[in-house]
Each structure stands twice: as C-alpha cells, then as structure tokens.
Amino acid sequence: MELDRDFFIQDAATLAKKLLACKIVRDFGNGIIKSYAITETEAYLGEQDKACHASKGRTKRTEVMYLEGGHIYMYLIYGMYWMFNIVSGELNLPQAVLIRGIECADGPGKLTRLLKMDKTFNAEHILYSSRIKILGAEKKAEYISAPRVGIDYAGTYWAKRKLRYILVR
DNA sequence: CCAGTGATCAGG
C-alpha cells in the first residue's frame, strides 16, 4: 500500500507506532530489490525532548529534522554506524523516528549496513527517492513499548518515557 | 565488561 505525505506529517510517537510492520523497499541499483518489515522504532519528540538531537537547537546536523515529515535523517555514531531516521511532523517541528530493527537485522547500525545506507541518503525524501521507499502495513500492528536505548544522559523524565515500540505480531 | 572509530559541537 502506497503512503502519502500526510502519513509522515504526524507526531513522531504516532508515526513510530504506525511504521511497525511497514515494509522498507530498497533498490540496490544492480537489479536487486529487497524488502524488509520494520520491527522496532523509537520516537524523538523535538526541542523539548532532551534525548533528541534537536534539543540543542538548529545546527548543521539537525537542520534536516526541521524539514517536513518524510525526509531521511542519517547520522554517524561512534565513528562507524549510520543511523536511519525518518523525519516526522510539520515543517520546523524537529521530530524523527529512528528505525531500530527490521526483519533479518536487529539493531540500528546493523540494518543500515544490510541496507547499504550512509550519509548520501541524508535529506532525501522517502516518497521521492529512487533508491528506497516504504509501503504501508497490511494489518494493524501489535506492539509493546519500552524506554529508549542509550539515552540515560537525557534525565529521568525523558529517559523513562516509553517511546520505543517493538512489533509483537 | 570494554575498546574501536570519526563526525560533530562548544569553547578558546
């Protein structure tokens, strides 16, 4: 099922849940196209969210998060792992959803390796990319929620909020 | 448990 612009212009927590069981379709370019269901996501809720990169305001890196939902936000962590995020929400509201797991790859750094994604995807729009797209889930996803990973520095309130969503069925 | 690895950002 094709998705539209409005789907991505929702708040990050809603989008993170709705992305579960959606299919990432990746065209690798040499005639190879593969698709993987999304199994785990995390929501980052804008400047007030202490765990969100945009909590530091606009910088060269966070600029893309201020774009309209549907753009891709890629960044390198620990010098080796590319993180794949989908910007969500209205223009100038810097929210995003981190793709933490897909079938065949658990972990945000592992899945970008599998999907061969790096900084060249940054700021591409998921609806207008020739290399990657997302198809809607067939059925309503069932999920559990949990605190986000690796953000203990964000203070108890933001570190404890259950903004991580794991597909159950 | 802990090291690898390099972009990014705040501060001089």
Added chain:
DNA sequence: CTGATCACTGGA
C-alpha cells in the same frame, strides 16, 4: 584549533 561526547556493536 582542541577535547569531549556519542540514539552502537562485537568480542572478552
């Protein structure tokens, strides 16, 4: 320019 930090992973 410098130094600290980091939404992770893989191997003791």
